[in-house]
Amino acid sequence: MDNTTFSPTALGSYRVLDMTDEKGFLCGRLLADLGADVIKVEPPGGDRARGQGPFFRGAPLPESSMAWWAFNVNKRGITLNISSGDGRKLFTELVKGVDFLIESFAPGYLDGLGLGYEALRSLSPGLIMVSITPFGQEGPYARYQATDLVLQAMGGFMNVTGYEDGPPMRIGNPNAYLHAGAEACAAALIASHHRAATGEGQHVDVSAQQCVVWTLMESNPTWDISRKIVRRAGNVYNEPSPPMRRINHWPCKDGQVGYANYGGPIFARRSERFYRMMQEKDGAQVDRLLEKDWLNNQEGQRLMTQQDLDDEAEVMGAFFLRHTKEELYDWSIEEKFMLTPVNTPEELLASPQIKAREYMVEMDHPDLAARVPYPGAFVQMSETPCQMRRKPPRIGEHNQEIYMGQLGLSREELTELRSAGVI
């Protein structure tokens, strides 16, 4: 690795080979946002995930998949068929030139091609190879088939999400592999910290199932030390220990708002201010709420009762129904109260906060004569800002640049490989 040239990005000196499908796209995108040169490798004809909508202007074409764009922006793109002998040779050449290899093949697939971690390590001892799979490389379920739904089930998220009188539910957009991609990126950089000190690479084995388990908050500790199970209850948070039903999503005049009162010093003053405001705005009967000792009626102190929450719900619920999301959020901001609208995509994009922080970044797609706004930096870094530098690549867009420019192949060789279906 050559670290003598400093770049204004955090990871500008690193090169990454990204062999993932939708299970691992996000990992490479995050490294790329931080400045790494990420080369996305697709099979000839493109990733299968390019068949996944939503599509640009609704056209179901491989070059129009916005589900693919969203997590492959900022990468360069090449094609390669690693199941052919020539493809394997090119692959090992590419691996020699990179610091990270990310892949999400079924466990054992690369080993079967003679391209597993042990083989690659002998070519490049400093290589950090990151493998993202549903359940990890080994173990009784390692060969199981999985999708987002299956992982949200096996990871326990669905059991605690959904209505009391209906089936367990997932969130409506696939999230399990995004958790896996983000954790994989963290793991890759942790391994990189070790390599910087020792020169030693290693293999990182990520289980998407366990990344979902990580989202379960106090549900697992509650079983572990109290032997109680958290049950899903729709818009209500159903706390098992001590038992308490706390409304989280409330209907309002034009949709829903999110609000939950946990009492104690964080909530007490805010609640009082908000109750008084409710009284001023339209004469809500809040005396009973003001009399309560919310400061000491704190969650976990066993002083807050279901009756306290029910009394509040009666007054609050009626107040919310008389007002719009926008009104309620404005007042929440003014009064430093903890309430937010349940936003639709349109409402989110209108947020003055998102605008003020210039979070969405428009990227040019010259081939489509369009500018497309992407969610931008995941963090603001004062010295090495995340950068949106490249629109997502077209299929094989950088084949010449990389195979000829970096690997030194001739134009004839490239043509030959193309007609042989290698690239």
Added chain:
Amino acid sequence: MDKQIFEGVKVADFTWVGVGPITTKNLADHGATVVRIESHTHLDTLRVAPPFKDGVPGVDRSAFVADYNSSKYGVSLDLNKPKGIEIARRFVLWADVVAESFSPKAMVKWGLDYESARKIKPDIIYFSASQQGHGGPHGGFIGFGMMMASLAGFGHLTGWPDRLPAIPYGAYTDFISPFYGSIALVAALDHRRKTGLGQHLDLSQLECGIQFLAPVQLDYAVNGREWCRVGNRDPSAAPHNAYPCKGNDAWCAIAVFTDEEWAAFCRVLGGPEWTREERFSTLRNRRRSEEEMDRLIGQWTLDYTPREVMEMMQGAGVASGVVQSAQDQFDDPQVRHRDFFQYLDHPVIGRHAYDGFSFELSKTPGKLRSAGPCLGQHNELVYKEILGMTDDEIGDLMAEGVITTEE
């Protein structure tokens, strides 16, 4: 045991609740020296959140707060006292990384904001975790993950369209942001190693959440199409749901995307008459008759346990999985195979389970070294060995309430 990856990296951790502590846990469990600075006068909300040991509340009895603070030292310090600020500044001088999740105003008031911190330690890496980021009209918004999940759009997408949204369980964005936070911190450490420069990292929980919703946002921005909640449905799959099984609140998820998978699925069911009906013959037909199909599948699954359904489906190559409760999670042979839950001895709670690692590092595996600290558990150790105080000094500071104690 071999040296851990972040051995020698020092973190002064002023954060609380979820995002900050999980972010620094990721460093602590890989060897960083993380000192969590808390106080009895301004308790970490999770210290008063259940589950408690024996169901009895107490600041040192919550397994919830313990989980996110493994491998850390815990001290108590009152930042609202001038001497407390002085000591906090000594932690800044000691640290490579300062992590905080207070309001920007409070940190300026205390002289502990980034600009002040870099005067103390020019190459400090200063990590701020907040709800909506610093600056902007909603920069000072105080709240927690459930609200950011609503604001980002997860709430809108969870449940049935004709009912109130169901809550995406927990404080959902609290479990997206910390991994982004750890990525930023380790990247900043790498940059400092190469350049000697520290920096400010400003992490917005809302913005981290929106990252996961990028395709939904693109669909709106480009096509004007607004996604709404659709239960468990997926435009590319049917069946695609959780089905009721034998047992109490027992369910198994099944996802069928291709025609081959549908054929395999039908074989598992023994090819009953209804599976051959025209209205279920293609994905589009199945999507149109999904409610009726789900009812018929549910009649079949009811005769089996979730695990039996999963094993039959997986045996035929159909993606399927038990909808696992917390209890199932602890019994899951795959989770056990990977030793996900790590058991540590807590001074008050006793031996209990911690969330471990979703990833295994082949050469330098992480290790949870100690249970989440009791409030002020390591006062003596840290104030003596890290800040070089004498017993007398510590005694005086305790008497003055600068080092806080239980009254």
